[in-house]
Amino acid sequence: MNVHWTEGNSFELLENGEAFFPAVNQAVDRAEREVLIETFILFDDKVGQALRDALVRAAQRGVRVELLVDGYGTADLPDAYVHSLTSAGVGFHVFDPGRRLFGWRTNLVRRMHRKTVVVDGKMAFVGGINYGADHLADFGPEAKQDYAVRIVGPVVDDIHSFVRRALAPVVTRRWWSPRKRWSGRLRDADARRGGSATAAFVTRDNVEHPTLIEQHYRVAIRTAQRELVIANAYFFPGYRFLRDLRRAALRGVKVRLILQGEPDMPIAKLAASMLYDYLLSAGVEIYEYCERPLHGKVAIVDDEWSTVGSSNLDPLSLALNLEANVMIRDPGFNHALRSALQRLMDEHCKQIKPNERPRRKIYRTWIGVLVFHFLRRFPSWASALPRHDIQLKTLAPVQSQDEERSHAG
Numbered sequence: 001m002n003v004h005w006t007e008g009n010s011f012e013l014l015e016n017g018e019a020f021f022p023a024v025n026q027a028v029d030r031a032e033r034e035v036l037i038e039t040f041i042l043f044d045d046k047v048g049q050a051l052r053d054a055l056v057r058a059a060q061r062g063v064r065v066e067l068l069v070d071g072y073g074t075a076d077l078p079d080a081y082v083h084s085l086t087s088a089g090v091g092f093h094v095f096d097p098g099r100r101l102f103g104w105r106t107n108l109v110r111r112m113h114r115k116t117v118v119v120d121g122k123m124a125f126v127g128g129i130n131y132g133a134d135h136l137a138d139f140g141p142e143a144k145q146d147y148a149v150r151i152v153g154p155v156v157d158d159i160h161s162f163v164r165r166a167l168a169p170v171v172t173r174r175w176w177s178p179r180k181r182w183s184g185r186l187r188d189a190d191a192r193r194g195g196s197a198t199a200a201f202v203t204r205d206n207v208e209h210p211t212l213i214e215q216h217y218r219v220a221i222r223t224a225q226r227e228l229v230i231a232n233a234y235f236f237p238g239y240r241f242l243r244d245l246r247r248a249a250l251r252g253v254k255v256r257l258i259l260q261g262e263p264d265m266p267i268a269k270l271a272a273s274m275l276y277d278y279l280l281s282a283g284v285e286i287y288e289y290c291e292r293p294l295h296g297k298v299a300i301v302d303d304e305w306s307t308v309g310s311s312n313l314d315p316l317s318l319a320l321n322l323e324a325n326v327m328i329r330d331p332g333f334n335h336a337l338r339s340a341l342q343r344l345m346d347e348h349c350k351q352i353k354p355n356e357r358p359r360r361k362i363y364r365t366w367i368g369v370l371v372f373h374f375l376r377r378f379p380s381w382a383s384a385l386p387r388h389d390i391q392l393k394t395l396a397p398v399q400s401q402d403e404e405r406s407h408a409g
Helices: 016-029 046-060 078-084 156-169 213-225 237-252 265-271 276-280 313-321 330-346 362-384 401-408
Strands: 006-015 035-040 065-070 092-093 116-119 123-126 145-152 197-204 227-232 255-262 285-289 296-301 305-309 323-329 350-351 392-395
Touching: 006 016, 006 156, 006 323, 006 330, 016 046, 016 116, 016 123, 016 145, 035 046, 035 156, 046 065, 046 078, 065 156, 078 092, 078 313, 078 401, 092 156, 092 305, 116 156, 123 156, 123 305, 123 323, 145 156, 145 305, 145 323, 145 330, 156 197, 156 392, 197 213, 213 237, 213 305, 213 313, 213 323, 227 330, 237 255, 237 276, 255 265, 255 330, 285 330, 296 330, 330 350
Parallel strands: 035 065, 065 092, 227 255, 255 285
Antiparallel strands: 006 145, 006 197, 035 116, 092 392, 116 123, 123 145, 197 323, 227 296, 285 350, 296 305, 305 323
16 A cells, blocks of 8 residues: 555544534634635535635635535535635636536536645645534534544645645646645644654545555454444445454454444435344444434544544445545544544444344345345446546636626626
């Protein structure tokens, strides 16, 4: 696995929108040179409006601001919202904008699912939280449970370089050359050291790194000695991943999965439940989070390794979407994330017991067989799906009717 690990990083766990959104907006308000943001979903609600206002303020004081959204996840953003950004000088870019067929979105697969923020090349945010009010507790029973991290240290350089390369096709003419190192970045390595964590920024794409995030998960599972906790919203990984989990449990590792009990998409729970018997029979513990929909994509192994990011453990994230996780080796952060996950299991989860599962009927057995054959073969099938070149579209400011009449006059 060709991944760049760096030492001297600091990670702060941000749980849910209550911690994440103020941290991002504050960082944007303090930006001096550059703000880069990638997100799958951006809504025109109180969360999206607060982000918009912070980005506009930054652009108006001369900060370079580039925002990339996904063409499927952010398909319904009002023109007025986009205009308020672009008219202030914010670069607004859409990944793979798609046409609708009879009102339906057709660009279903190979989505830009990353959630990253980089401010001045010095601070970064990575996680699974989109910009919407449904990540706040006051949204109600459908509010999502999720995680992100605020990062300071040398690994921010890797995140910064990656996002700049991702945006290069549409912003080269606006601001930079993709091969030119930004002159405003700190060059003193000691000055950029933020803490004691060793970390790597790991991404998944459909060309160079189609299985890199999954490989890191599997190495962590295979080397686990005492404990493994995975909290993942959409759990339907490949057969080899499931086999690694079983083998870890069978050799004495305490393997615990936190999955959706109150899903935002019922099919996600149905798919995961088809795997329960196979995992429970090996001693894997399964907990369903029942307070509200789980949207997190995090894990810990033993006392040091952790990961936080955008990648689910399902066919879309592992074989189709563009994803980004940080892999972290740090006892302090591992302890913080473990405490957060333990609180979920203690206070808001229902443990699934093997003897509480209904007896498997013949049709469930055959469905299980089909599921496992699907999981064995899906990666090769996915690679055979039609591929297309990555398309990024930059939206120009839209003139208002008053502006049009003024130019016409």
